[in-house]
Amino acid sequence: MTATHHDVREPDLEAVFQATIDADQRIEPRDWMPDDYRRTLIRQIAQHAHSEIIGMQPEGNWITRAPSLRRKAILLAKVQDEAGHGMYLYAAAETLGVDREELTEKLISATQKYSSIFNYPTPSYADVGVIGWLVDGAAICNQVPLCRCSYGPYARAMVRICKEESFHQRQGYELLLAMVNGTPEQQAMVQESVDRWWWPSLMMFGPADGDSPNTQQSMAWNIKRHTNDELRQRFVDMSVPQAEALGVTLPDPDLRWNPERQAHDFGEPDWSEFTAVIAGSGPANTQRLAHRRRAHENGAWVREAAQAYAEKHS
Amino acid sequence: MSERKSWPLYEVFVRGKRGLNHVHVGSLHAADDEMALHNARDLYTRRNEGVSIWVVKAEAITASSPSEKDPFFAPSGDKVYRHPTFYAIPEEVPHL
């Protein structure tokens, strides 16, 4: 876009920005904003976009082997949605002045991160159900408050995404219901999968509040609305009755209702595992990045051909 | 990486249903206008969100300055007589 007018004087800008935030209004792309606000958002939105894109792989693994045409159609639609989420978010990031090509480069060169959860493998079809239930469920807990994020394009992308996520969670839970009402082997598959995904799902909310140095600033800017621990608590409280309805056990001996707090007490995730997975040594980090890099490189000739065609016909 | 320029950015507008305006929904990259339309359909109307789509290269949009306090909008700020509530009409006068 090109601007026709130019702006107010510098010292006023910071005050206008802060007043907009304080009034709980949205900041829009061409508004003046502090460099740190812009940097924080670019990092967060890019990471979020990368997570959606890499997040297609664990489930995409099962598309060709889905147990029925119905399940295959559902899984295809779900994975396609995740691609869409990545695109909405890259579009939002671009309004902050970064280039999409550059973000892709940063993902495949591992200079920007994505959610640790997608570095775990999916050895069983029950994982498709558990990912929908727990991983998309945790994502919903994180994402619903982001619909009120102070940065307009990010908030609007989250509104679209949250609408679609509810299908993701319900199809996963429905799949699990079918399995727990099936054979003893199928029931065991569900429990085995829950045992593997429960703790990594809790880690999706990020480190404990005491170890999350950026939270305060993000909350002051109305980017974040709740701390990591608040969201993790909310997720646990929501998941417990859902697990009961499925008849599965959540693998935490310390998990119990605390009537005083009117909330569940629960154990501490293994933060050393979290740190290791983030640092690149999770079970599937190498595979995920290699796959994404291969897809990007194999698509190069298509991008070039389309460009050449467009130039010829313009 | 090759020296290829990246595909241009397009802004996407969708008419949700007959009788409504097109509304900006986001953006995407495409090599040309036709691909932009197809990508917009796949990206922004996977659940019947639209009956019509406009795409336009982002660089073709001319925008006003962002601040709403900008003098650009000042001419309409002091013309209260453009609003119906400016005019006092006795209550007993109907249909006005």
Ligand SMILES: [Fe+2]
């Ligand atoms: Fe998603």
Ligand SMILES: [Fe+2]
């Ligand atoms: Fe999802």
